[in-house]
Amino acid sequence: MSRVRGAAPAVVLVVGVLVGCAAIPTSGPVTEGDGVVREQEGVVVLAQGPQADADPAAIVEGFLLASDAEVTGDFEVTRQFLAADERTEWDPGASTVVASRTKVEQTGEAQVTVSVDVSARLDADGRYAEAPADARETLRYELVQDARGHWRIAHAPDGVVVTARRFEQQFRATSLYFLSPDEKMLVPEVRWFRDRNVPTAVVRALLAGPSPWLRDAVTTAVPAGAELKPEAVTLEQGGVAELTLEPAQAVQDADRGLLLAQLEASLRALGITTVHVQAGATGAPLEGRAADLVTPDPGELELLVDGRTLALVDGVAAPVDGVGAVAGAAPRAIARSADGSVRVALADASTLVALPVGAAAQRTLLTGAGLAAPSVDRFGWVWTARVSAPGRLDTVRLDGTTTEVAAEWLLGRTVRAVRVSRDASRVAIVSDGPDGTTLDVAGVVRDDDGAPVAIGPALRVGAPLTPTGPVVWVDDVTLAVLADGDAGAAPYLVTVAGRSTSLPAVADAVALAADRGERTLYVVTAEGELLRHQGGTWVAVPGVTGDLDVTGVAFPG
Structure with a gap:
């Protein structure tokens, strides 16, 4: 026996119903309304208990609707759908599945199967994991009849299934x-x-x-x-x-x-x-105030144009004092520390160099086929990776000291892009492997001197996306990454342990830069155009696009 039904909408009760009817006035002055229709406030979704003579599929369907409605409550109504023993065994707090669609199917006389198209999962401790685009989950419910012949759920998977709308609301x-x-x-x-x-x-x-x-x-x-x-x-x-x-x-x-x-x-x-x-219950309050911790100052956007480093200040691009031009076949991908003491770039696809600053000449720091665009952490370490050395990251200091940073999850993967967070405790990595191209974030493990020695387990973010290129930190918990879109590569915002959001596509985008929020997000195209995200679209930066051929762009980091 197999019967299929879609999940019905939850019942909505509007609190503050009209009591009686308001009379139309027949006297008094004529007044003009503002023409605005205002939504009724105080909308509450109420769960409904099991209906008499409901079949197994209807019981499970009602259980799902009730748990969705009571997701921030005590699940008193939801437990009415459960058999007596299961009411204490079922744990709604074990997990949350955010569903874009559910299908309820009776697959046996006392069995119901629910197929769920999964948008995300949340564990018992509040850790959010966005699901791949085609993620599905199958939940099975076993039912029994009670002494009055009513169907009740004898076994329900722990956790709740909620709609995306309910998740946003609750x-x-x-x-x-x-x-x-x-x-x-x-x-x-x-x-x-x-x-x-x-x-x-x-x-x-x-x-x-x-x-x-x-x-x-x-x-x-x-x-x-x-x-x-x-x-x-x-x-x-x-x-x-x-x-x-x-x-x-x-x-x-x-x-x-x-x-x-x-x-x-x-x-x-x-x-x-x-x-x-x-x-303690009888102890004294802690005296003192919160410690003053470091908050990095906003940085200036810098560009690489014909090997020269330019700073964009008040819309005007001007050479950075004391910084010489990069000598190389194809200079691109500049990076620097917040104080400007570390400045690097790719002189070509296989050569990482320290820029000539003051009396210091340009120096080669690292060579290798297919170097990733560099990133500079607050301890002065420069991060990159080599296509010719998969499974690891390379870090180097201006004095030539190098380290190899590895992790078990990177074995068999080729790193395409790397960016260290401003706190230097996390690193975002785009890499290719047997499961395709992915975006992951990992913790950075350092020794007592601040040198990176390892990265921790991977946290997969932006799971529905197929990243194609660079990644940058937009703020402390948000990344921007180029990924495949319907109209080619498009920038996406990805919250670490949160959702992905698409931005308007940019034809032939090759580089990104950001400092403090979406207003500081920039894109460079293969044609050397510099575009800024503004008002939900991309606008050309006056005095740069059309006048300069930009091959690198960066804020500190």
């Missing part, structure tokens, strides 16, 4: 902030939480520590074993959050400034401006 993305190993910068990790007691969920997650992919690349001022007791954050007027951490002695011994910096940064996006932390 889940909230926020960043947990950890510390770079030198304790000078905050390093964010995006998590998603049900829109219910979000501050409490954020603090609990921060106490639990970073995800495995980031764990070896960061540190934290949260003492080992710290717990939130009582298990809730109290919110007061004026954006004040109050919380108590145990064990008291460990909290008192922690670096209070760094601990408060992590807590305040993690809660700031929720409208919380001040955090009061008490060490």
Whole structure:
């Protein structure tokens, strides 16, 4: 027996229904309306329990609709679809599947199969993973009849399935902030939480520590074993959050400034401006203020034109003082440190050079077939990769010191693009392998002197995309990457542990640059045009496009 049905829409109740009818006035002055139709406020989606005499497919369909409606609730109505034993066994918090389409099919007398087109998955700790374009999942439900002959679900897979719209409405993305190993910068990790007691969920997650992919690349001022007791954050007027951490002695011994910096940064996006932390139920509040950590200043855009480095200031491109022209067959792909002390470029496809600065002459730092565009981290290390040496990244300093940075997941893969984050604790990598071309982010493991020694496990991002070229950090949690689109290569914005968003296609795009948000996102074309993202489209940069042949573009990093 096989019966198929699509998931029905959830029932919507508008709170604040009209009581009686309003009479049309027959006297008084004539007034003019503003012509704006305003949406009714207070729309609430209510779950409906099982209907009498519903067949197995209808029971499972109702279960899915109810769990979707109660995703931020206690699932009281949803559990009515379950058999008595399963009501306590089923764990809705185990995972969340974001579905673009579901198909419910009765595949046996007491079995129902649900086919799900998956957009994304969320685990129990709020880690979001975008799914590949063709991702599907099959869920099987076993049913029994109770003493009254009503069908109920005896086994349901843990977790919930929600529509993309419900996910947008009922889940909230926020960043947990950890510390770079030198304790000078905050390093964010995006998590998603049900829109219910979000501050409490954020603090609990921060106490639990970073995800495995980031764990070896960061540190934290949260003492080992710290717990939130009582298990809730109290919110007061004026954006004040109050919380108590145990064990008291460990909290008192922690670096209070760094601990408060992590807590305040993690809660700031929720409208919380001040955090009061008490060490133990009878302990005193932690005194002091959050530590002042480094926030990189915005940088100037620099261009490579005919081997010369130009700075774009107030719309005017002018030579950078003290920086000589790159000598090579095809100069391109400049990169620099924030203070300008490290300046590099590709003199040709196989030669990485340090630019001639002041009295110093141009020097070759690395050679190899098919070098990736370089990236400079805040410790002065230059990152690249060689097509001739798959499975690793190459890093080099201006003094010629080199290291090879490897990871097990890079074996058998050829790196096409690499970009280190401003905090130097994460690296974005485009690589080719048996599963195609992918975009991954990994934590950077360093020694005590800041030298990179390894990268951690890969976090796959932008899973629906097929990257084709360069990648840059647009902000602390967002990447821009060129990927295949319907009209050729197009720039995409990719949130690390979030969604991908397409931008308008750019014909023959070959390079990207960004500094602080979409307003600082630039594209270079194969024809040497420089375009800036503005108002949802790409516009030519006056005084550059048509006048100069741009072969490289970069902000610090």
